[in-house]
Amino acid sequence: MGQLEKFLTDNLNELHEKNLYFELKELQGAAANRVTIGGKSYVQMSSNNYLGLATDPEMIKAAKEALDKYGAGTAAVRTITGTMDLHTELENHIAKFKHTEAALVLQSGYTANVGVVTGLMNKNDLIISDELNHASIIDGIRLTGASKYIYKHKDMEDLERGLKEAQEKGYGKILVVTDGVFSMDGDIAPLPNIVELKDKYGVMMMVDDAHSSGVLGKAGRGTVDHFNLNGKVEIQIGTLSKAIGVLGGYVAGSKDLRNWLINRCRPFLFSSSHPLSITAAALKAFQILEQQPERIEKLWSNARYFKKGLQDLGFDTGFSETPITPVIAGSPEKAKLLGKKLFENGVFATPIVFPTVPMDKCRVRTIVMATHTKEDLDLSLEAFKKVGKELGLI
Numbered sequence: 192m193g194q195l196e197k198f199l200t201d202n203l204n205e206l207h208e209k210n211l212y213f214e215l216k217e218l219q220g221a222a223a224n225r226v227t228i229g230g231k232s233y234v235q236m237s238s239n240n241y242l243g244l245a246t247d248p249e250m251i252k253a254a255k256e257a258l259d260k261y262g263a264g265t266a267a268v269r270t271i272t273g274t275m276d277l278h279t280e281l282e283n284h285i286a287k288f289k290h291t292e293a294a295l296v297l298q299s300g301y302t303a304n305v306g307v308v309t310g311l312m313n314k315n316d317l318i319i320s321d322e323l324n325h326a327s328i329i330d331g332i333r334l335t336g337a338s339k340y341i342y343k344h345k346d347m348e349d350l351e352r353g354l355k356e357a358q359e360k361g362y363g364k365i366l367v368v369t370d371g372v373f374s375m376d377g378d379i380a381p382l383p384n385i386v387e388l389k390d391k392y393g394v395m396m397m398v399d400d401a402h403s404s405g406v407l408g409k410a411g412r413g414t415v416d417h418f419n420l421n422g423k424v425e426i427q428i429g430t431l432s433k434a435i436g437v438l439g440g441y442v443a444g445s446k447d448l449r450n451w452l453i454n455r456c457r458p459f460l461f462s463s464s465h466p467l468s469i470t471a472a473a474l475k476a477f478q479i480l481e482q483q484p485e486r487i488e489k490l491w492s493n494a495r496y497f498k499k500g501l502q503d504l505g506f507d508t509g510f511s512e513t514p515i516t517p518v519i520a521g522s523p524e525k526a527k528l529l530g531k532k533l534f535e536n537g538v539f540a541t542p543i544v545f546p547t548v549p550m551d552k553c554r555v556r557t558i559v560m561a562t563h564t565k566e567d568l569d570l571s572l573e574a575f576k577k578v579g580k581e582l583g584l585i
């Protein structure tokens with residue numbers, strides 16, 4: 192057996208034995224509130240299409256029009272010939288929306304986090320990061336070679352300990368970084384306290400608003416706006432791939448931050464720009480956010496209804512405060528079984544296991560959408576009730 196074959200066989204077997212192997216489920220059609228898998232219809236409870244924008248006719252129309260005008264691809268990185276007028280229009284629009292001087296769009300939220308952290312920090316610096324921050328922040332930190340201090344989840348005493356220790360060590364720059372909404376638990380970072388501490392110690396701060404863009408704050412401006420902290424956080428990351436309904440990531444901040452990243456953010460410099468169909472649909476999404484506040488209201492009323500339903504049934508839903516509601520099952524085996532049995536009962540809710548979450552907190556993560564009907568949510572709750580009893584979770 193060759194080296195590669197041996198490596199893959201051994202390691203894949205181990206993943207299967209430990210119940211940590213991810214299966215891909217193929218959807219025949221769009222990521223709507225109901226999806227078709229293997230010819231059967233399921234209630235979709237795992238999508239990031241919070242506001243239904245991924246399947247919205249106005250968004251599709253905008254994308255089609257841009258496709259006709261600009262073609263299928265841009266055929267270059269932004270710094271060579273891959274910047275079109277619509278890219279700049281979207282960036283100006285995002286900057287205005289986020290109350291920042293400027294914004295820069297990247298290929299995904301993942302590349303935005305990796306690109307910004309690596310573009311700004313180096314081995315003489317320190318990065319102070321919440322232990323539950325997203326993998327893209329962790330990967331960015333690893334690539335910088337900077338020192339790191341990982342503080343306990345949302346623990347402000349531990350964060351201050353890290354800041355105090357840093358004072359004595361003579362680092363170059365110091366960056367405090369947190370998710371705005373934590374992706375696996377749906378809880379919100381205590382931004383006012385973090386801002387207070389980073390000001391007290393005179394360091395920089397970055398918030399990843401992937402799961403709060405389009406969800407929290409006025410017209411979905413994110414957690415910084417939600418806490419009335421506009422102008423107080425130097426670096427805001429957002430994604431265009433979740434509630435915004437398309438694909439991409441962005442960084443919002445000062446003009447100089449944008450100018451620096453154009454020159455030193457490696458995913459920006461070395462990977463091609465978005466096709467304009469994506470850019471046009473994202474622009475349309477930001478217009479819809481302003482024009483149709485009822486979408487976000489519906490998202491939140493659906494989220495409250497579904498979360499209460501799960502809690503009334505007796506499920507452990509952790510500390511969720513947003514439309515992300517985890518249903519914690521325990522071991523990987525139990526989480527997988529929960530997902531499998533829900534699927535057999537017409538609900539598509541993906542199990543999330545280690546290393547994405549701790550080994551003993553494996554779960555099915557549900558995300559409610561504004562486009563879920565009451566019938567969708569009731570059908571899901573019925574399935575959770577039946578399966579939860581079978582598995583002894585309630």
Ligand SMILES: Cc1ncc(COP(=O)(O)O)c(C=O)c1O
Nearest residue numbers: 299300301325374401430432439
């Ligand atoms: C907190 C957080 N940040 C960043 C990302 C990456 O976003 P994208 O899917 O646009 O790459 C995700 C997506 O899973 C996320 O949950």
